[in-house]
Amino acid sequence: MEGMERDRRLSRRNLLRLGVGAAATGALAAIVSACGGSSATTAPTTAATAAATTAAGGSTPAAPVATGAPPPATLPAATPKTAKNANATKLTFWHALGGVNGDIVSSLVNQFNDSQTDIFVQDIFQGGYDDELNKFRAGLQAKSGPHIIQVYDIGQRFMIDSKATEPMQTFVDADKFDLSQFEKPLLDYYSVDKKLNAMPFNTSNPILYYNKNAFQAVGLDPTKPPRTWDEVAAAAEKLTKKDASGKPQPGLNFAIYGWFFEQWLATENALYADPENGRGAQRATKVVYNSDAGVKILDWWKGMIDKGTASNLGRNTSDSQTAFAAGQAAIIVESTASLKGIINKVGGKFDVGTGFYPRPTTGGEQGGIIMGGAAVYIAKDKPDKEKQAAWKFVQFISQPKQQAFFHIGTGYFPIRKDAYDLPEVKANTAKFPQFQTAVDQLHANPSNPATNGAVLGVFTQSRTTDVEGAIEKVLLGKATAKAALDEAAAASNKALDTYNASVK
Amino acid sequence: MSGSPNTRLLRKALLYVLLGAAALAILFPLLYALTVSFMTPDEAARFPPKFIPSGLYLDNYRTVLERLPIPRYILNSFIVSGCVMLAQLVTASLAAYAFAVREFRGRTTLFIIFLSTLMIPWEVTVIPNYQTILQWGWKDTYIGLIAPFVATGFGTFLLRQFFLTIPKELHDAATLDGCGSLRYLLTIVIPLSRPALGTLGVYSFLQTWNQYLWPLLVTDSKNMRTSQIGIAFLRTEESISYNLIMAGVVLVLVPTIALLIIGQRQLIRGLTAGSVKG
Numbered sequence: 001m002e003g004m005e006r007d008r009r010l011s012r013r014n015l016l017r018l019g020v021g022a023a024a025t026g027a028l029a030a031i032v033s034a035c036g037g038s039s040a041t042t043a044p045t046t047a048a049t050a051a052a053t054t055a056a057g058g059s060t061p062a063a064p065v066a067t068g069a070p071p072p073a074t075l076p077a078a079t080p081k082t083a084k085n086a087n088a089t090k091l092t093f094w095h096a097l098g099g100v101n102g103d104i105v106s107s108l109v110n111q112f113n114d115s116q117t118d119i120f121v122q123d124i125f126q127g128g129y130d131d132e133l134n135k136f137r138a139g140l141q142a143k144s145g146p147h148i149i150q151v152y153d154i155g156q157r158f159m160i161d162s163k164a165t166e167p168m169q170t171f172v173d174a175d176k177f178d179l180s181q182f183e184k185p186l187l188d189y190y191s192v193d194k195k196l197n198a199m200p201f202n203t204s205n206p207i208l209y210y211n212k213n214a215f216q217a218v219g220l221d222p223t224k225p226p227r228t229w230d231e232v233a234a235a236a237e238k239l240t241k242k243d244a245s246g247k248p249q250p251g252l253n254f255a256i257y258g259w260f261f262e263q264w265l266a267t268e269n270a271l272y273a274d275p276e277n278g279r280g281a282q283r284a285t286k287v288v289y290n291s292d293a294g295v296k297i298l299d300w301w302k303g304m305i306d307k308g309t310a311s312n313l314g315r316n317t318s319d320s321q322t323a324f325a326a327g328q329a330a331i332i333v334e335s336t337a338s339l340k341g342i343i344n345k346v347g348g349k350f351d352v353g354t355g356f357y358p359r360p361t362t363g364g365e366q367g368g369i370i371m372g373g374a375a376v377y378i379a380k381d382k383p384d385k386e387k388q389a390a391w392k393f394v395q396f397i398s399q400p401k402q403q404a405f406f407h408i409g410t411g412y413f414p415i416r417k418d419a420y421d422l423p424e425v426k427a428n429t430a431k432f433p434q435f436q437t438a439v440d441q442l443h444a445n446p447s448n449p450a451t452n453g454a455v456l457g458v459f460t461q462s463r464t465t466d467v468e469g470a471i472e473k474v475l476l477g478k479a480t481a482k483a484a485l486d487e488a489a490a491a492s493n494k495a496l497d498t499y500n501a502s503v504k
Numbered sequence: 505m506s507g508s509p510n511t512r513l514l515r516k517a518l519l520y521v522l523l524g525a526a527a528l529a530i531l532f533p534l535l536y537a538l539t540v541s542f543m544t545p546d547e548a549a550r551f552p553p554k555f556i557p558s559g560l561y562l563d564n565y566r567t568v569l570e571r572l573p574i575p576r577y578i579l580n581s582f583i584v585s586g587c588v589m590l591a592q593l594v595t596a597s598l599a600a601y602a603f604a605v606r607e608f609r610g611r612t613t614l615f616i617i618f619l620s621t622l623m624i625p626w627e628v629t630v631i632p633n634y635q636t637i638l639q640w641g642w643k644d645t646y647i648g649l650i651a652p653f654v655a656t657g658f659g660t661f662l663l664r665q666f667f668l669t670i671p672k673e674l675h676d677a678a679t680l681d682g683c684g685s686l687r688y689l690l691t692i693v694i695p696l697s698r699p700a701l702g703t704l705g706v707y708s709f710l711q712t713w714n715q716y717l718w719p720l721l722v723t724d725s726k727n728m729r730t731s732q733i734g735i736a737f738l739r740t741e742e743s744i745s746y747n748l749i750m751a752g753v754v755l756v757l758v759p760t761i762a763l764l765i766i767g768q769r770q771l772i773r774g775l776t777a778g779s780v781k782g
Contacts, residue, residue, distance in 0.1 A: 092724075099740035101572070124724050127736060135721050138631050142638040318744035325546065341745075347546030 061492065085117040089389040092146040093121050094136070096129045096374070096411075097202065100340075104409040111405075112396045119389040121148075129155070129374065130460070140164055143381050147390045150201055152374045154459035156190065157278065159455060160197060161503045163183055165377040169196040171391040181400075181416045185445050188372040188452045193281050195478075199394050202412040204337040205369050206263050207437050208232075208358060212351035214239055214330040225355025229300050232331065232358045239330040250311035252304060253329035255320035256471045258463030260333055261289070261297060262370065262454075267359040268293040269367035269450045278455035283500065287462060287492045290485035293361035298474045298481035305475050312475050321345060333357060335372060336438035339411045343434075354437040356444075368445040370453035373412060409484035413439050457499040462492035511551040534757070540748035548747040564751035568738065574755045576727055582759070584649045584719075584730060585712040591650065592708045593701060596659030601689050603660070604667035605675060615664070621657040634721050648722045649730070654714060659704050665692060666700035713760075731756045762773070 096106050102125050109123040126132035129152040139145050140162060151159055159165050168190075172179065174210030179187060179196075186200040212222040218238045226232045232252070239251025254260060262272055270293030271277050304310035311329060313319045321338060323329040325345035333341065339354070346352055357369050376397075378390045396402060400422060403414040408428045413435070419425055420439070430435055445451055456462065466488035473479040479487070540548050540565055542557040568574060602608075633652045640774050642648035670693060678688050694701070719730040729737075738752045 097740070098737050101740060103571075125737065126718060127733070128739070131717075131720055131736075134717075138634045138721055142635040144638045144643070223618065321744075341740075347544070349546065364750075451643055 002384060005363075016293050044255070045497075085120070088118055088120040089386055089388055091119060091121045091148065091386060091393065093148040093376075094125045094133045094146040095123060095131055095150040096126060096152070097150070098125055098127075098198075101202075101410045104406055107243070107409075108397055108402055108406060111402070112393055115396070119392060121393050124334050133158070134335065136164075137162075145379055147379050147382055148376050148385055148393060149379070150374050150376050151198070153189065153370075153372055153453065154456070154463065156192070156197060156375075157283070157455045157459065159377055160192065160455075164380055165197070167195055167197050168199050168378065168394075171378070171394075172196060175391075179396070181418045182398075183415055183417065183442060185371055185442060185447060185451070185485050186415050190375050192279060192455055198377045199398060200371070200373070200375045200415045201397065202337070203371050203373035203415060204335045204412050205372055205438055206260065206333055206357045207336050207441065208355040209324060209342060210235075210353045210355065211324070211327065211330040211370055212353045212474055214327070215353075216352065221439065222351070222353060224356065225353055226331075227356055228361040228364075229358055230361045232299065233304055233309065236304055236331060237307065240307075240309045242373050248308050249331055250304075250309055251329065252310045252331040253313055253320050254301065254310065254333055255313065255317040256315045256468050256475070257317055258467040258471075259335075259372065261294070261467050261471060262295045262463060263357060264360075265289060265293055266370045266450045266453070267357065267364050267367040268296070269364065269448065270294070272454035273456050277449045277452065279449050279452055284454060284456050284496070285500065286496065287456070287489050288355065289467065290482070294485050295481045298441040298471065298485070301471075302474055302481065313324050336413065336435075337373065339432075339434055343432075352434060354434040356437065356441050363436075366446055366448060366450075367489040368448075368451040369441060370451055371442075374468045375419075411435070413442065457503070458492065458495040461495050462488075466492045510766050537750045537753050537757075540747055541754045543747050545745050545747055546759070548750075561747075564747050565755070568748055568751045568755065571736060572734050572752070574731070574734055574752065577729055577731040578756060578759055580646075580649075580728060581713055581731040581756075583646060585709045587646070587650045588653045588712040589709040591654040592656050592659050593705055594731065595655045596663050596690070596704060597694065597697075597701070599655075599660040600663030600667050601693060603664045605670075605688075605693070608683070616662055618657045622661070630717065630721070637722060643722060644724050644728050646728075649719055649728075652718070653708075656708065659708065662704055663697065663700055666697050670696055 071139050076408070093109065095102070095105055106123055109121050113120055124146070126135055132149070133155055136145055136149060136151075145164065149165075171177065182200075183203075186194060186284075190196060190198045190200055208225055210225050215222040215235075218241075220235055220238060226235045236250070236252035240248055241251075242248050246307055252462060265272055270291055272287060272289050273284035274288045275282055275284070301310070306310060313323055317334060317338075320332050321334060321342055322330070322334045322345065325342065325347075327349065336354075343352055359367060376394055378387060378394065380387075382390075397406075398415065400414070400416060400419040403416060403419045404422045404425045406412065407414045407419065408424060414420065414425070468483035470479075470488035473484045474481050478484075536555065539555060541561075542561050543554065543564075544561050547554055547561075560771075599618070602643070603611060603618075624720060637643060637648045637651065642651065662712055674692065675688065678692060714732060715730070716732045716736065720733055723729050723733070735749065735752045735756060738749045
C-alpha cells in the first residue's frame, strides 16, 4: 500500500518534471524561432558573423587548403544577410558548391551586392548537386524556388522539361549580349537546337593525374604523360610493383564513375544516346552506349584489372584520390576541379603531373572530351523586374575579372578566353602549371555531337545506376562487357521511355 | 560457482579480456573518428592508415567551426528532436489509451486505419508535405521541421499493446473509487508504462535526430539547418577531406554522448522503476 503511495507521488513529481521540461523546451523553441526563423539580421546572426570575422580576420582560408593555394584577394567570412537598400530587388541564388569553393561563390555574391544597391542577391548552399535538384524538384509545383539556380551538366534535359526556367538565349537576344569571347564548347554544351539554355558557370574537364616521382623511379619520362590507352596500359604495367610482403601494388586506379565512361565514349567520337545525343531538334529516345565503342572501353579497363596493373577501389572518386595521394596508385583520372584538393592531399610528398584524358590509340581522331561542371539557370515564374535583375547578376559573374577570381580560387577554368589575358590569371598559371592542361585540352577539343555531350532526361540514373553497375559487373568478372552494357542499356531505355512519356 | 579460487580468478580475467576486446571492436569506429579528427590532411590520406596522429592538430576543429555554426546546428537538432519526442509521446499515449482502455463503436476499424498508415512509404508523403509547409509559410521555421511528425501510427501501436497488458481490474477498481478517465491515464497508466514510453521516446528522438532529407528541404538559412545537414555539408563535390568530416562528426557526437552519460542512470532507473510489483 505504502509502496503504491510512494509510486504515485514519485510519478506526479516526474510528471511535473516532464511538464516543466516540455514548457521549457517549448519556450526555448518559441524564442529561438522568433530569433532565428527568418533570414533577417538578428542578434544571433550578427554575433555569429562577428565571431567568424574575428576568427578568420584577414587570414587565409582553412589550413587544409593552405598548402600551395594562393589566398583569394579579400574573403569576407559570411554573407551579410541584409541589403543596404531596403527597396532593393531581392534574389535568391541556390548553388551546390561547398567548402572553399562555396566561400568563393559567397565572395562573388558579396562583390555583386557591394557594387550596386538596386539588387541584393542571397546565396544559399543546398548541399550536393543531387540534393539541390531534389529540393528544386520537390518545390516545383509550389513555385517557391530560387531566382537563379546552379545545376550540374547532366541536369540540362530535366531543367528544359521542367519548364521552370527561362532559356538564357532570351536574355542574350534581348540585350544583344556578346558571346564571342566565350568558349565555344561550353556554349555548345548548354545549347540544344542552337538555343542557349543556361550560362556556364563552373566548368571542368577530366584529366589524367600522375605521380612524377614514381614515373622517374621506373624509368618513365616524368615530363611525358601517357596519351593513348595503350600507352596508359604500358605505363601501368611498369608502375606495378610488389610491396614489402610480395603483394603486387597496381600502378593505376580508375574510380568506377559513369562520367569517365561517358568521356571515353566521346574520345572515340561515339554517341551516348540517339538521335545525335539529343542535341538536335528531336529529344533522345534511346541510349546507345552499349555499342562496340563502349565494349572497347571496358575491354581495355578489364584487361588491366586482369593483369593486376589496375586496382578496383569502388565507385568513390575520393577513394581514388586518396590512393593517389598515399602513393598507392601512380596514375588516376579525375576532374580538373579536384586539382587543388589533390595537391593538398599529396602535401608535397611527390610532384603531381597532369596530362590529357587518355584517348583510344586508333579511331579517336574526331573524338574529344565533354565539358563537365555546372551552369546557372534563371527561373521563369518570377516578375519581370526580378528576372532582369537575375540576368544582371548572371552577366556580372560572367565578366572576365569575376571569372578570373573564381578560376584562381577554385580550379575550375574561366568560361571566356579574355579572362586569360588578365595578369592575375597569368601569375596563377605560372605558379601552378598543372592548371594549363585542362585549358589546353579545352582548346584542342573538336566540336561534334559526341563531344557536345548527351542531353538525356534520365542521365543521372542511366550513368550512375545502370552504367556504373555494368562496369562493376565486368570488373568483378561477373559478366562480359557486351552483356553487361546491353543489360544496362535496356534498363536506361526503360526509364527513358517512362520519362519521355511523362513530359509529353 | 564451483572450483578453486584460482580457477574463478582465471575465469573472471578471461571474461574481462573478452569483454574488453568486444568493447574495443564496438568502440573502434568512434575512436578512429576521434583520432582522424586530429590528423593533418595528408596524414589522414595515408596508407597503411595511421591510427595515432603525430600531434594534436586542432586546425580541423577551427576550420569546421569557422565554416559552419555547428553549435547552432546541434541546438536546432536538440530542439526539433526534443519537441517531436514530446509531441509523439503525448499524442501516442492519448490515442493508445483510447484504443486500449476505452470502449467505443468502430474502435477496431479505426485502429486498423491507424496501422495501415504504417505501410505508406515516407517518399510518398514527402512532396505533398513539403508543398503544404510551403503554402502555410512554415518554410525555414522550427514548426515546419516538427509539424509532420507530431503524430505517429507506430507509437500508437506500441503504446496500445503495452496498455493492453495493464489488467482491466485496475481500471474497474479505479472507476469504482471515482477516478475519471483522464486521471486514470495520467496517474496510473502512464507511470506504469515507463518502459514503453522510454522506448518510444528514445526511438522518436533518434529518428528525428537522424533525419536528413526533410530538414534539407524545409530549411534554407544557415541558422536553421540541423546537425546531420551540417556534417553532410562538410563534403564537397570536388574532394573529401576526412579529417574535417571527422572533426565535424566528433563535435556533433559530444553533446549526445555527454547527455547519455549524465542521463544514463535516470534512463535506466526510469525504465525499470515500477517493474517490480508492490
